[in-house]
Amino acid sequence: TLGGVWADATCFCVQPLDNWLPSMMRYGFFAFVRPGPDRVLSTWFIASETENYLTSCFYETLLDYWGNHRFRNEERERIIHVLNRVLNKAPFLTLLWLSRPVRDWIAIYPYFAPHYIFHQLTTRDRRCAEIWRETPKISADGPHRLLATGMVPNSPALRGEIDERRTPLYKLNWRLSETDIPDESALGYLLR
16 A cells, blocks of 8 residues: 655655645646656655555566666676766666666666656556656756755845745755754755
C-alpha cells in the first residue's frame, strides 16, 4: 500500500501542504518538475495516493534495478565521469544509462538513476505516461531558488519571495552548519 508524502529532510515548507497539494493530486501523484536539463522530476518531494499506478510501477522498477544488478561504481569512477559529461545533457540521452551495456556489462549506475528510471517508465508505459502528463506541473526552480543563490546572500528580493510564499517549499542543503548562516542572509531570514 504505497502512498503518502516523501520529503527529504532538507525540504523547508513555507505553506501547509493542505493549502496547495490537494489541487496538484488530481491524478494521485505529484512531484516538482525539471530540476535540471537531464531530469523530468525532482525526487526530494513526492506525493502519492495509496496504490497509485505510477507510484507502484516506479517502486517496482526501482526494486528491480537495484535488486537484480551488481554495480561496480567504486572501481569505475573515470568511466562514470566521462558518461556523466556525455549523457547528462537531456532526458532522452539519460536513458542510455539504463541500457544493458552500461547497466550489465560496464556495471555502473548514475547518481540520478531514480530520475532516469522515472523518465524511462513514463516513456514506455502508456498508463504511467498519462498520469504524469496530466499531473499539474510546478517547476523545481522556485524550491531551488535559495540553492541557486548559495543560500546565504543578503537579498531583499529573496526575503520578499519568502514573505509572499511564492513557492510552497524550499529545497535546502545539509552542508551548511548553523555557524555558516548569517542572520541577515536569505536562509537566516527563512529559518527565523
